[in-house]
Amino acid sequence: xxxxxxxxxxxxxxxxxxxxxxxxxxxxxxxxxxxxxxxxxxxxxxxxxxxxxxxxxxxxxxxxxxxxxxxxxxxxxxxxxxxxxxxxxxxxxxxxxxxxxxxxxxxxxxxxxxxxxxxxxxxxxxxxxxxxxxxxxxxxxxxxxxxxxxxxxxxxxxxxxxxxxxxxxxxxxxxxxxxxxxxxxxxxxxxxxxxxxxxxxxxxxxxxxxxxxxxxxxxxxxxxxxxxxxxxxxxxxxxxxxxxxxxxxxxxxxxxxxxxxxxxxxxxxxxxxxxxxxxxxxxxxxxxxxxxxxxxxxxxxxxxxxxx
Amino acid sequence: xxxxxxxxxxxxxxxxxxxxxxxxxxxxxxxxxxxxxxxxxxxxxxxxxxxxxxxxxxxxxxxxxxxxxxxxxxxxxxxxxxxxxxxxxxxxxxxxxxxxxxxxxxxxxxxxxxxxxxxxxxxxxxxxxxxxxxxxxxxxxxxxxxxxxxxxxxxxxxxxxxxxxxxxxxxxxxxxxxxxxxxxxxxxxxxxxxxxxxxxxxxxxxxxxxxxxxxxxxxxxxxxxxxxxxxxxxxxxxxxxxxxxxxxxxxxxxxxxxxxxxxxxxxxxxxxxxxxxxxxxxxxxxxxxxxxxxxxxxxxxxxxxxxxxxxxxxxxxxxxxxxxxxxxxxxxxxxxxxxxxxxxxxxxxxxxxxxxxxxxxxxxxxxxxxxxxxxxxx
Numbered sequence: 088x089x090x091x092x093x094x095x096x097x098x099x100x101x102x103x104x105x106x107x108x109x110x111x112x113x114x115x116x117x118x119x120x121x122x123x124x125x126x127x128x129x130x131x132x133x134x135x136x137x138x139x140x141x142x143x144x145x146x147x148x149x150x151x152x153x154x155x156x157x158x159x160x161x162x163x164x165x166x167x168x169x170x171x172x173x174x175x176x177x178x179x180x181x182x183x184x185x186x187x188x189x190x191x192x193x194x195x196x197x198x199x200x201x202x203x204x205x206x207x208x209x210x211x212x213x214x215x216x217x218x219x220x221x222x223x224x225x226x227x228x229x230x231x232x233x234x235x236x237x238x239x240x241x242x243x244x245x246x247x248x249x250x251x252x253x254x255x256x257x258x259x260x261x262x263x264x265x266x267x268x269x270x271x272x273x274x275x276x277x278x279x280x281x282x283x284x285x286x287x288x289x290x291x292x293x294x295x296x297x298x299x300x301x302x303x304x305x306x307x308x309x310x311x312x313x314x315x316x317x318x319x320x321x322x323x324x325x326x327x328x329x330x331x332x333x334x335x336x337x338x339x340x341x342x343x344x345x346x347x348x349x350x351x352x353x354x355x356x357x358x359x360x361x362x363x364x365x366x367x368x369x370x371x372x373x374x375x376x377x378x379x380x381x382x383x384x385x386x387x388x389x390x391x392x393x394x395x
Numbered sequence: 396x397x398x399x400x401x402x403x404x405x406x407x408x409x410x411x412x413x414x415x416x417x418x419x420x421x422x423x424x425x426x427x428x429x430x431x432x433x434x435x436x437x438x439x440x441x442x443x444x445x446x447x448x449x450x451x452x453x454x455x456x457x458x459x460x461x462x463x464x465x466x467x468x469x470x471x472x473x474x475x476x477x478x479x480x481x482x483x484x485x486x487x488x489x490x491x492x493x494x495x496x497x498x499x500x501x502x503x504x505x506x507x508x509x510x511x512x513x514x515x516x517x518x519x520x521x522x523x524x525x526x527x528x529x530x531x532x533x534x535x536x537x538x539x540x541x542x543x544x545x546x547x548x549x550x551x552x553x554x555x556x557x558x559x560x561x562x563x564x565x566x567x568x569x570x571x572x573x574x575x576x577x578x579x580x581x582x583x584x585x586x587x588x589x590x591x592x593x594x595x596x597x598x599x600x601x602x603x604x605x606x607x608x609x610x611x612x613x614x615x616x617x618x619x620x621x622x623x624x625x626x627x628x629x630x631x632x633x634x635x636x637x638x639x640x641x642x643x644x645x646x647x648x649x650x651x652x653x654x655x656x657x658x659x660x661x662x663x664x665x666x667x668x669x670x671x672x673x674x675x676x677x678x679x680x681x682x683x684x685x686x687x688x689x690x691x692x693x694x695x696x697x698x699x700x701x702x703x704x705x706x707x708x709x710x711x712x713x714x715x716x717x718x719x720x721x722x723x724x725x726x727x728x729x730x731x732x733x734x735x736x737x738x739x740x741x742x743x744x745x746x747x748x749x750x751x752x753x754x755x756x757x758x759x760x761x762x763x764x765x766x767x768x769x770x771x772x773x
Contacts, residue, residue: 132418150761153485153507166765172772179773239643256643262580262627340586344628345771353768359483360588360764 139374146367153361163368173353173369180350181376183264184332187271191328192321194272195279203287218280226274230341233270237261237342262344270338275331279324286320322387330377334370445470446693451484452499453477453680454632455714456549457701465700471693473497473701479632480587482760488513488685496688497697501678503605503755505546506537514683515691516543522695524702529745532719537753538681546681547698551748552651552716553677554594556669557658562646570598570671573647574621582622583636583645586629588767589757593676594649595619597752604676606758616766623770637661651678652740653715677751708733717742 146163149156167173198218202211221229236242239256247253260266290313298308314321336351343349350373357366452475466472476495478484481504488498489511500508508514519525519533528548538546556567563581567573573582584591589605595615596604607615627645630636637654639645641663648654648666655666684694707723712733717740718724727737741747757763 153482153511153756153760170765170769172769176773258580261644340631345623345626348771348773353772356586356588356764356768356771358486359480360767361482361486361760362764363486365761365765 142367142370145363146371148364150362150364155363163364164372166365167369167372176348176350176353177369177372180333180373183268183271183349184329184335187268187275187332188325188329190268190272191275191279192283192324195276195283195324196317196321199280199283199287202284203290204292215280215284219277221273222277227337229274230270230337233266233273233342234261237266261342263346264343267339267343267347267349270342271332271335274338275328278327282324282327283317283320286317290316318387322384326380326384329380333373333376445472446690447472447474448496448690448693448697449494449688450475450497450499451478451487451495452497452682453479454634455710455716456499456680456682458709458713461701461706461709464706465697469696469700471697471700473697479585480589481754482589482756485511485513485756493685493687493689495685496691497694498683498685499549499680500546500683501680501755502753503537505681505683507756508683509540509545513686514545515686516540516545517684517695519544519547522547522699522702524699527702527704527707527720527722529719529721529724532745535679537679546683547702548679548681548719549702550710550714550716550718551677551679551745552653553670553675553751554590554649554651555675556671557640557648557650557654557666558669559640559643559646559664559666561664562643566667567647567669568672569669570594570673570675571618573625574618576624578625578647580625580627581646582626582649583628583630583639583647584626584649585633585636586631588764589760590676590754591619592616592757592763592767593752593754595622597671597673597675600673604752605755607763609762612759612762612766616770619767619770629771637663640664640666651716653736656715656736675751676754677748678754679748711737711742715740717745717748719745 145155147159147161149158149160149162167177202214206214234241237259238244238261239258241261243259244253244256247257260269294312294316295308298312299305303311334351335349336355339347339349339352340355343352350369354366354369354373357363357369448471450473454475454477457473457475462473462475476487478487481501484498484500485504485508488495488508498508498514505514509516525533525547532548533544535546535548538544538548556570556573558566560566563578565575565577567575567578592607592612592615593604595618596607596611599611599614599618601607601611601615625647628635628639630639633651634657636645636648636650637657638661640648640654640658641661643664655668658664658666682694682698684691688694702720704720704722704726707718707720708726711718711723711727715736724737724742727733727742737743
């Protein structure tokens with residue numbers, strides 16, 4: 088019931104009061120229906136908003152002799168913003184997330200395009216199952232599998248040795264930034280592929296044919312008909328990939344060695360070293376980057392433009 | 396609108412959803428703490444019956460088989476939760492209150508726990524298995540308080556250099572020698588900022604590696620800066636050092652006593668130890684009873700079962716670093732299969748534990764962690 092309808096009931100004839108009671112009853116019933124949203128609200132509130140608020144509060148506190156001191160200070164932010172190593176690590180993390188996101192989308196798009204356009208529907212599902220197959224195993228296993236693949240006694244070195252190409256193991260990407268990049272792309276590829284596939288599957292391919300019939304080259308037809316309608320899916324997939332990579336800890340810790348450190352690793356060190364305020368400030372700054380990204384792309388997430 | 400309301404009739408906008416979530420988020424700590432306090436007098440019971448013990452510890456303090464045997468004989472089930480850094484465990488205990496009943500810590504950290512009111516003193520002699528301990532181990536001043544014992548001594552080790560002679564042409568001889576560019580990308584060490592800063596402090600001449608002054612922290616930081624190109628990885632757990640040395644991914648490890656045997660047992664090469672002449676850090680770890688644990692009354696019978704010599708023998712032959720159980724030491728030296736290792740790894744010489752710089756909390760934890768992160772950031 089709206090405020091307007093309540094106001095209109097004031098001074099109404101007696102018959103109207105029956106309707107007003109019915110409205111009030113209905114309003115109560117409407118509130119009961121909110122119970123349906125409780126699981127989502129509890130999940131969102133307890134596991135997201137409450138910890139986030141706590142982190143923001145901690146970021147303005149300080150630690151003294153292993154004690155958290157609730158004194159308002161911006162020192163933690165100042166320390167992170169003015170320490171060159173932290174700034175470099177922060178920038179590197181954003182660049183790594185950006186590059187890995189671009190690479191993931193660049194790999195996922197052609198695959199999904201090929202699947203949707205050229206593979207029979209039944210086979211599509213089987214092939215797509217292969218894309219999401221890694222989800223069936225633990226995240227930890229997927230990361231450590233790459234240590235086995237890239238390691239000195241790993242699959243690649245064993246193959247090279249078997250082929251007689253090397254006698255000593257060679258270190259291919261492991262314990263360095265390229266290794267982290269490869270593993271991040273591998274880990275987040277299914278997120279991008281799932282999103283893009285869902286969008287491509289609904290695309291009206293006659294638009295593409297019409298563009299070609301009207302004289303557009305295949306690439307131009309794709310650029311002018313397909314890509315604009317894929318914008319929402321692209322942005323969504325990009326966000327799905329970019330945001331978790333910003334906070335990645337395990338992949339750089341397991342694969343990156345001392346060269347592949349990202350912001351998540353420094354945050355972990357702050358927390359395990361009892362520097363909750365400093366770690367919280369770094370986490371809030373990462374969250375701010377995410378917020379900026381979401382603000383920048385908020386118009387791209389608007390479905391009205393696409394569907395009229 | 397029909398009399399039957401549909402879900403589509405609900406005007407739930409983003410603002411009201413977030414507002415509702417905020418209210419639930421704010422209420423959740425109250426609900427959870429209420430649940431927690433209602434559990435205090437809970438089912439696990441007191442010392443007489445069985446129950447569950449939540450235990451903050453390292454992976455080398457128990458085995459699953461041992462926990463199962465102890466659970467079967469005492470009806471007390473140990474639930475270990477692992478940590479890597481002492482500061483991490485200290486923080487977890489402080490933040491969680493009564494959730495943990497037992498916690499493990501290194502040497503001087505025990506006093507810190509006591510000063511912070513996180514643990515309770517106990518009568519060591521009331522734990523029957525303590526009669527198997529070396530008498531000197533019962534008298535460590537950092538494990539005792541005027542009110543009683545505050546830590547049950549468990550194991551100890553120095554932290555030294557191990558190297559693979561097949562991969563390292565010139566063996567490292569000191570902490571300082573590890574910065575030599577010939578060792579580029581060959582070293583693995585545990586990711587424990589405080590301890591690595593302390594080692595760097597020893598390397599740069601500090602007499603109190605856990606209480607370095609700002610200029611000493613700066614020197615230690617510079618040392619780590621020189622060492623960084625030679626470190627291939629900072630391992631999250633000690634067993635990762637073993638696996639990397641076994642696979643050949645690292646040729647030098649900064650690790651505990653017995654790493655050579657563990658590497659060999661993992662199918663790796665013969666490696667050798669180098670004891671740095673500058674001195675080294677080391678741990679004497681112990682088990683403590685938390686002050687507010689819901690089931691802390693069960694800790695003494697649990698410890699009594701867990702610390703029996705037969706389990707300590709098993710622990711030694713798995714982890715290969717010395718422990719303070721004299722009865723186990725005698726059993727190990729009496730067995731020809733383990734006698735050599737038990738003697739070489741100081742199982743029979745616990746006095747040696749006092750020659751190292753004991754691990755403890757840093758005097759300025761923030762400065763230590765920050766200095767470390769500045770070096771090991773991008």
